[in-house]
Amino acid sequence: MKKRIAVIVPVSVFEPAETLVNSARHLRSLDFGDFEFTILYAFDGDESDERVKLLRREGVDVLARNTRRGKRAGAINDAIRHLKKFKPDLVAIFDADSRPERDFVLRCAGRVERDVYISSTVRKVSNPYTLIARAVELEYRLIGFLLKVSGFRQFNGLIGVLNFRHLERYGLSEDALTEDADFATRMHALGFRAELAEGCVYEQSPVTISDFYSQRKRWYYGGLELWRYLDRVLPSGNPHFVTSWLSALTLTYFPILYLPFVLLSLPALLALYGKDGVLVYAGMILYAVTLQIASFSAMLNFLRREGVEWKAMTRVE
Template identity: 55%
Template sequence: MKLAIVVPVSPFEPVEILKQSALHLKSLDYRGMVIKLLYVVDLKEEGDERVKALRKLGVEVLERRTTRGKRAGAINDALKALKDFMPDYIAIFDVDSRPAKDFVVKCVKALENDAKAYIASSPRYISNPINLVSKTIEAEYHLINFLLRRSGFRQFNGLIGVLRAKYLFKYRLREGAVAEDADFATRMHARGLRAIFVGDTLTYEQSPLSWKDLFNQRKRWYYGGLQLWRYWKDVKRSRDSNFILSWFMALTFTYFVALLLPLMVFSPPLIIYRFRNVKKLVVVAGLVIHTVLLQYAAIQAMLSFARKRGVEWKAIERSL
C-alpha cells in the first residue's frame, strides 16, 4: 500500500515550525506502508532556508515560485509531482498539525472498511491554549467535535486527514475557491461519498493567538462558505436529506451566530464539566467576545461577497 503525505507551506511559515512538523510526521506509525513525505513550499526568497532545513531532515520538497491558488494550488501541484508514485491514499496536514502516532493507520483502516468514503479524519484539539483567544477556541473545538460526530456534512477544515487518492487525482481542488476544503467536501458529498469521523484517534493544531488573526481567518472561512451556494442544485440532487439539512444549516445558521448570545448563561457549568478546572471559567468571557467577533466577521464577509471584493489570505502568528 502506498501513502503520500502532503504538507502545503505558505511563505509566512517559520523554519522552526517546519522542522518540528517534519520530525513529528516522520515519527508516526505507518505499519509497513510505502510512504512519500512531500512538503510543497511557496518560496519567500531564492535560497529559502526552509527548503534547506527540510531536505536536511530527509523529506522531499517541491518548490513553488508562485502562490497561485494558495493552498489549493500547492496541493494540485503536489498531485502532479506524485503521478509517478501513484499512491493509494494521500494524507494532508498543515505545518502545525500534530496527529497521534496511530492517526494514519486508523484512518486508512476506516477507509478500507468503507468503499463509499473519500476521507477519514479525527477529532481536532488545540495544542497552544496559552491565552484567552486560544483557550476560547480550545472550547469551541470541543463543540465542533461534538457536531462532527452527528453531522451529515462532515467538513474537516483544511482536508486534514487521509483521502482516497483517486478522488483527489480525478476532481482536484478548485483554486478559485477561498475555502477549497469546504468546496471539495461539498462536491464529494453531493456525489454520494462519505467522510468518516474516526473517534479513537486525534490530531492537535495551533489556534490563532490574537482576536485580529481570528477575525481574518473566520472572515475568509465565511466568504468561502458563501461561494458554496453555487452547488445548491448539486446538493439537492444528492437526495440525501441528512447531508442536505446539515449543509444548509452550516451555510445559514452559522452566519447569525449572535443568536447564541443568550445561551451563554449556560456555558459555565458546561465548561466546568468539560475541563474539570475552575480556572477555565475565564473562557466564558472569551466566548462572548468570540461570538460577537464571529458575527462581525460574517457581516464583513457578506458585504465583501456582495461587492465582489474578495478576501486576503493573511499570515497567522505561530507558537514556537
Template identity: 65%
Template structure:
C-alpha cells in the same frame, strides 16, 4: 503488495523556520503502519530559501513552487503532479501545525474506500494558552460531537487521509477561497461519504482575536461561495446531506444568537476550568461577537465582490505532541 501513502504539507511563505523544523521532526517519528510512505512539502517559496534546504536535510521531497498560485489548493495540486509516478493509494493532507496521534493515520487509511473519500479524526487544540485558544478548543469539542451526527462531514483543511484515486481525479478547486469545503461539497454531491475514526489530530488555534477574525472571515466568505452548488446538492436526493449542508451555511452565520446559552454556562465553566473559568467565560462572549463581526464583514465583502485577503497567522514555537 504494500499500500502506498503520500503525505502532502502545503507551506506558505509566511511559516517560520522553527515551525517547519518542529513539523519535520514530528513527521520523522510518525507511524504509517505497514504502508510505504512518501512525504512532500509543497512550498510557495523558491530554491534559494533556507527553509527549503533545511527541510531537504530531513530527507523529504520539497517542491519549491516559486508562486502562490492557487494558495493552499495550488500547493496541493502541484504536489499531486509530482506524485503521479508514485501512484499513492492514499493521500494524507496535513498542515505544518498538524500533530496526528500515533496510529491515527493508519486507522484513517483503513476506513477509506467503498465510497469513503476521506477519513479523519476529531480535532484538539495544542496551544490552549489564553481566552482565544480556549474558546476555539471548546468549539472543536462541539464540532467533534456534531460531526458524528451530520450528513455533511467537512474536515477543516481536508486534514486526514483521502482516497488517492478520487483526489487525483477531482483535484482541488484553486479558485475557491475555502478549497476544503468546496471539495467536500462536490464529493458529497457525488454520493461519496466522509468517515470519522477514533483518535485526534492536534493543531494550533489562532493566538489573537485579530488572527481569529481574519481566519473566520475567510471561512465565512468561502461558505458564501458554496451556494453555487445548491442545485447539485438538491439533486443528490440525500435528505441528511441537504439538511446538514444548508444548516452549515446558514446557522453558523449568526453566532450571536447563542450568547444566551453561553451566559448560562458560567457555573459549569467555573467547575471545569477553576480559577480560569471567568476568563474562559468572557472569552466565549468575545468569541461569539468576533465571529459575528467576521460573518457580517464577509457578507459585506461578498456582496461587493471584494474578496478576502489570505493573511499569515502567528504560530507558537513549540507544540505538544
C-alpha cells in the same frame, strides 16, 4: 505488493522555519505500518529559500513551486501531479502546525473505502494560551460532537487520509477561498462519504483577536461561495446531507443568537475547567462577538464582490 501512502504538507511563504522543522520531525515519527510512504512539502517559495534546505535535511521531499498560484489548493494540486510516479493509494494531508497522534494514519487509512473520500479524527488545540484560543478549544469539543451526527462532515483543511484517485480525478478548486469546504461539498453531492475515525490531531488555534477575525472572515466568505453548488446538493438524494449542508451555511452565520446560552454557561464552564472556567467564559463572549462581526463583514464583502485577503497566522511553538 505494499500499499503506498503519500503525506502532503502545503507550505505558504509565511511559515516560520521552526514550525516546519518541528512538523517534519513529528511526521517522520508517525507509525505507517506496512505502508510504503513518502513525505512531501509543497512549498510556495523557490529552491534558494533556506527553509527548503532545512526541510530536506530532515529527510523529507520538497516541491519548490516558486509560485503562490492557487495558494493552498494550488500547492496540493501540484503535489498530486508530482506524486504520479510514486503512485500512492492514499494521501494524508496535514498543515505545518498539525501534530497528529502517532497512529493517526493507520486509524484513518483503515476507514477509507471505495465510496469514502476522506477519513479523519476530531481536532484539539495545542496552544490554549490566550482567551480566544481557550474559546476555540471549547469550540472544537462542540465540532467533535457535530462530526458524529452531521450528514455533511467537513474536516477543516482536508486534514486526514484521502483516496488518491478521488483527489487526482476531481482536484481542488484553486478559485475557491475555502478549498476544503468546496471539495467536501462536491464529494458529498456526488455520493461519497467522509468517515470519522478514533483519535485526534492537535493543531494551533489563532492566539490573537486579529488572527481569529481574519481566519473566520475568510471561512465565512468561503462558505458563501458554496451556494453555487445548490443545484448539485439538492438533487443528491441524501436528505441528511442536504439538511446538514444548509444548516452549516445559514445557522453558523448568526452566532450572536447563541450569546444568551454563552452568558448562562458559567456554571458549566467552572465545572469543566475549574478556576480557569472564568477565563474560558470571557473568551467565549469575545469569541461570539468577534464571530458575528466577521460574519457580517464577510457578507458585506461578498455582496460588494470585494473578496477577502488571505493573511498569515501567528505561530506559537
